[in-house]
Amino acid sequence: MRQIVITRSGGVDVLDVQEKPDPVPGKREVLVRVRASGLNFADILARQGLYPDAPKTPCVVGYEVAGVVEAASEEADQNLIGRPVLALTRFGGQSDMVSVPVDQVSEKPERLSFEEAAAIPVNYLTAYALLVVMGSLKKEESVLIHNAGGGVGLAALDVAKHIGATTYGTASPSKHGFLKERGLDHAIDYRSKDWLPVLKQLTNGRGVELVIDPIGGAHWKKSYRALRATGRLGMFGISTASGDGLTGKWRMLKAFFQTPKFSPFSLLNRNRGVFGLNLGHLWNEIDKSREWMRVILDGVEEGWVRPYVDKAFPFDRVAEAHSYIESRKNTGKVVLTP
Ligand SMILES: NC(=O)c1ccc[n+]([C@@H]2O[C@H](COP(=O)([O-])OP(=O)(O)OC[C@H]3O[C@@H](n4cnc5c(N)ncnc54)[C@H](OP(=O)(O)O)[C@@H]3O)[C@@H](O)[C@H]2O)c1
Structure with a gap:
């Protein structure tokens, strides 16, 4: 699979798309084939070396994805395999595939595209x-x-x-x-x-x-x-x-x-x-965010939650995506697509 790697702190030239081994889902995890990955301001700060929560470089960031479940560990619900989902990822979301704890996964509302769904979490x-x-x-x-x-x-x-x-x-x-x-x-x-x-x-x-x-x-x-x-x-x-x-x-x-x-x-x-x-800093309170997510996904069906994607950039144009946000051009969400 391919991942967007922040090779070291710096300008957009430190971003590189690299080939890596496919992940294997751990205990109570599912493997998501990513169709769209959210780009957040935190990812820009991580690249600049200004985000204390980011993993040490070289690293792969990405807090959210939308995609299709490709595999599930024994302890996870096997019915999820083949389902379109959106998920919070504790880094690693800017990849072709990511393994995610099942508690961080929600079913994708049918009315949303994968890009719109990645703009939600x-x-x-x-x-x-x-x-x-x-x-x-x-x-x-x-x-x-x-x-x-x-x-x-x-x-x-x-x-x-x-x-x-x-x-x-x-x-x-x-x-x-x-x-x-x-x-x-x-x-x-x-x-x-x-x-x-x-x-x-x-x-x-x-x-x-x-x-x-x-x-x-x-x-x-x-x-x-x-x-x-x-x-x-x-x-x-x-x-x-x-x-x-x-x-x-x-x-x-x-x-x-x-x-x-x-x-x-x-x-x-x-x-x-x-x-x-x-x-x-709420990973140990996932029950709370699951309840908030339930209200938000109900809001999609009710029509008041309207994720708006400004632009989708393919992985190999990630540098442009960062520059787009840094130069304040984005209105709403920017997503990255494998
Ligand atoms: N604490 C949390 O849990 C949490 C979670 C998510 C996001 N955040 C924070 O919320 C903020 C917004 O995040 P986002 O991902 O939704 O990004 P975003 O608002 O889409 O970020 C880009 C926009 O921010 C404005 N902006 C303000 N100062 C800027 C600067 N110095 N450089 C570039 N743009 C600047 C620009 O819009 P205008 O010029 O039109 O104002 C720009 O278009 C960020 O500070 C982020 O770190 C915090």
Whole structure:
């Protein structure tokens, strides 16, 4: 089989497609023949050497796939063989084949293509955990979704619209038309102007009840200032650090020193909350994510979960796929196809 290997930390030239022996399913695992594999911002940071959770290089990353079960270990359900599925993979998803614990596998909804199905696990589980599980967003509340045009951003918009909350989203201006078509109430250009005064003006100076922020560093402090009383800030990424070589390392260091230290007294007196989410640290809580996935897959059937794939790149064009996301061209999900 072929795998996309990050040979060492660096620019897109460190990505290489290599021939490797086929995997064999371990205890309670199934072997999935991959038809599409999700590319996430974490994979970009892993290539740049800025993602602490990534395996040591040379490594194969990839947190999610959609494909067909080709084999199953004795302990796994044999009826899964031949079934189309989607799965969370703890790395190794960017391969022709991957072996996955059966608890991380769900049946692919018929109405979705393999590419659309591969756009579900990371984006929608993250959005669901942020907005519903930890953010407790309500119909009468409002939410600010940063990077609303990205993979997690569009998923969060689907979830927020389903709840019935008022939605504000920051995104590069070229994505605003599409975001409005998808139901975003207020699109804010954060690239050419300061988004906070614009948000304050749109909310009559009040701010919003929930902000989800994947940018990190000093940006978390600013997002905190956008909260209305009873507001919550969900922090879940550090894309501000993205960069190759020394640039990335310098940005990471800067973000670290600019990260706010929230005081319990300030939270108490202002009636605010802050929380963090790392989906990649929930492997020992798979029952929770299985329950969230059940709601999400029901949402596909009900029509409110609408995974949107911007582009599918074949494995041998993986470098272009990384550059596409790094240059902010993607609207929604980018997937890799064997
Ligand atoms: N903690 C978790 O469990 C978890 C899970 C999934 C994702 N995440 C985080 O959520 C964020 C979004 O992830 P994603 O996979 O859905 O990616 P994505 O949003 O599709 O990523 C690309 C988009 O992010 C925006 N962006 C912001 N800063 C950027 C930068 N420095 N360089 C390039 N693009 C930048 C750009 O859109 P605009 O210019 O239009 O804003 C770009 O199109 C990432 O920070 C990721 O690490 C965290």
